[in-house]
Ligand SMILES: Nc1ncnc2c1ncn2[C@@H]1O[C@H](COP(=O)(O)OP(=O)(O)OP(=O)(O)O)[C@@H](O)[C@H]1O
């Protein structure tokens with residue numbers, strides 16, 4: 001571990017930037033809302049390996065940018081250049097308008113939470129002390145820090161009374177990762193870098209953690225760059241997804257819906273897979289306003305709620321002989337047919 005200090009990020013005490021200014025997603029937001037900007041950033045390691053090649057990437061305030069791509073395509077290197085654990089060979093990298101190569105590295109890292117690929121907890125410190133790292137660095141009062149530890153442990157689903165006084169080796173891999181997430185969140189950093197944060201968590205816990213993390217991120221307005229191997233996770237959490245290929249080449253940077261509906265290159269199409277429409281259906285809602293009202297003859301159709309995804313509707317549809325389903329729309333029941341599914345998929349929001 002080259003720099004454990006940097007694994008626990010943090011913000012200026014109590015800062016919650018963007019919380020009030022950014023409801024929902026800022027995809028394509030105004031230029032002055034850019035929090036992270038990479039321009040032509042290249043990393044060539046001393047042995048000649050080009051991990052990242054002339055990468056351009058912009059992340060707006062409050063957005064979640066997800067990096068995906070095959071193993072070794074430069075995802076971790078990209079994250080580590082943002083908080084200067086790795087120095088770029090060429091290009092320009094700004095965080096909140098400041099060139100990171102000119103910022104004070106300690107100050108930079110206190111504003112940037114970092115969840116590393118393998119949790120990276122201090123082995124000789126308890127869970128509570130690990131989580132408190134940045135709060136202590138920022139000089140928070142003890143009572144405030146203790147209250148915050150309880151709060152963030154609860155957020156990641158670990159009972160502080162049960163787990164707070166354990167050491168990392170007394171936790172499962174998934175629990176260690178959750179402590180890593182709690183530690184990075186503890187001081188409300190305006191920027192959060194996460195390297196496969198939920199990778200070691202079982203699917204049920206991961207589902208819950210993703211949902212809670214997403215709600216929290218939206219509430220705080222944190223700007224996030226996250227790496228994952230799980231395309232479903234990328235589609236679920238990402239405001240934009242960057243698909244990288246070997247050598248750190250950016251193939252496409254776009255909303256999940258567009259990546260899935262209109263892969264820019266054969267590599268992206270191959271990466272998102274032949275079942276990409278199923279993935280897309282899982283994140284596409286049903287616009288009841290565009291559907292015909294249900295008549296008395298439709299009473300026997302399978303039914304889904306207004307908040308159902310297209311995927312849930314299609315699964316329900318399989319129970320009807322003519323592939324139609326009733327949707328309980330806000331202004332009464334409507335009917336969704338297979339042609340509507342095609343239409344809704346072709347107009348990703
Ligand atoms: N210190 C280093 N020296 C030389 N090459 C390195 C170094 N660190 C990483 N690399 C190489 O740079 C490339 C990108 O590595 P990186 O860790 O960024 O990949 P990754 O996309 O995060 O992969 P994974 O999905 O397996 O975590 C790889 O080919 C890797 O072998």
Ligand SMILES: [Mg+2]
Nearest residue numbers: 075076077117
């Ligand atoms: Mg990696």
